[in-house]
Amino acid sequence: MKLDKWIESVPNFSEGRDLKKVERIVDSFRAKPGVKLLDYSTDPDHNRCVVTVLGQPEPLKRAMVEAIGTAVELIDMTRHEGQHPRIGCVDVIPFIPVRDCTIQEADQLAREIAQEAALLYGQPFYLYEKSATAPHRVDLANIRKGQFEGLAEKMKDPLWKPDFGPDTIHPTGGATAIGARMPLICFNINLDTPNVEIARQIARRVRNIGGGLRYVKAMGIALEERNLAQVTMNLTDYTKTSIYGAFEMVKMEARRYGVRVVGSEVVGIVPMKALLDCAEYYLQIEDFSSEQVLELHIE
Template identity: 35%
Template sequence: QRIINSVRHISNCAVLGVEPDTDYNRTVITIAGAPESVAEAAFLLVKKSIEEIDMRQQEGEHPRLGAVDVCPFVPLKGVSMDECVDLATNLAARVAEECFVPTYLYGHAAKNDAKHLLSTIRKGEYEGLEARLSDGDTPHSEETRYPDFGPRSWNDVVAKSGGLTFGARGILVAYNVNFDEKDAFVAKKAGSLIRSTGRLIKQADGRRMRVPGMLPMVQGMGVTLEAHGISQVSMNLRDVEQCPMHVAFEACKSIASDHGIEVPGSELVGLVPLSAMLESGAWYADESTTDEDSIVVAAIQGLGLDQLGRFDPNERIIEYALKGALNQ
């Protein structure tokens, strides 16, 4: 709450969502508004997070590199991707200079192609950062090893903050499918099957071969959710037009069914575009259903989005949340 309160006074900027999760030990904060206001609010959120969070004490299911794992700028209306690149680059430089921490750029803001994917920058996570910045063993190449701004060596400040990543990208949907199992055995298998990069399999001669995954533009992994007594396939749908939510959901259901596991529902993390809800809603709705509200309800019910908690379209759909924030 102290982190969120640090930006409540910023004009022309609204906090659209705050979603903490005990299993992932991660909080997703969504803000929107005028570019300069959003950039200032993002800086204050990052600065306060660095003050409040000690990565030496942090554990969680989700991959992460530092106290602020990732801060993406996403163009919504009247803002170009190039402007978001400038915002991300300037913020990364400012955070490095004023907070004395290493910052990386990814996505459209990446300085080279090797740093384009967030998952590449995260390799080794926080636990591998000391070796990464100390010329130790690391899975990174010289192109991805070092930050774009800030210290390139390990010290007490970096040990507390970890590395921070900033970028510019299109809308990404963070979407998790719930598996009725506690150990994530099938969820992990499903994650490896559906993610675009696929999985490595061993051939008869001992050599390994990568088999592509089922779904395009999808990152996925299986995790346990001890607080709920279930597992999830945690996914990033990097292009929800290429892989809609219902396609990912039904693919996971099919794999789970093959292993005798029920899929009671799913979960959205952060906000989702209205178009994505309408596309999935149209899949589950009766053909005679044409009004927007009913199609949204069909998506919520078909995907089981309210299994772990109430799903309020006015808070979780980007267009509705923005409208509500502007009317306050």
């Protein structure tokens, strides 16, 4: 599919257990001209679905508004339980410029979608990251603080009036954070212990706010189905904090508690450069260039 402007979006929906609902939401991105569904994954512990989609601005806008409406219809946040912080049925919708597109154009798309979806469905929207209208709204963690359960009270404060939509939560849909940002990598590391407090302690040391790696947000959660604890991370700038750097620091901190890393996962689509950096580091390749990757020579 040839696109003039490439914009990526990675919407996160608060449903990872009912696959029929997930499929109905994902159908919004299937077989739509100008839109390409790249990937989607579910996690029952997080109770969350992460979709990765690429498209032209207008077709992507139409598909996203449809997906938001389907999520508002199907997901009841008053009954939602999961390990991952969330404020709404569509928790967050980032837009990432990929090719022939600026961060300003991604921001404009986010605003147009928020305005239209708020009018259609009564869902409040907060602009975050590069789209934020105030410094305290840049960080998604600040918007999520208190989660869905505390959001109605939080929104009584004028500092937390939504950028689009009603001044109160949608009764079952909650609210949504939306905005433009640079590529983010969701990277999770599993430990050979069910003790979630160990994962939380490691996360505190690894994340930026705790004095760890500059471009890492992290927390510890329990993977109940696997009887493991997990350090779940967002790498907000992989060019400055690498996947392998985060991995090695978690391994080092795990030794403090006598536990080992037993696996990791990258959620969704990631830039090839991030993975090539890992290969170059672990294989100790000298004078490596991306021009040596065969697939990059295929048009």
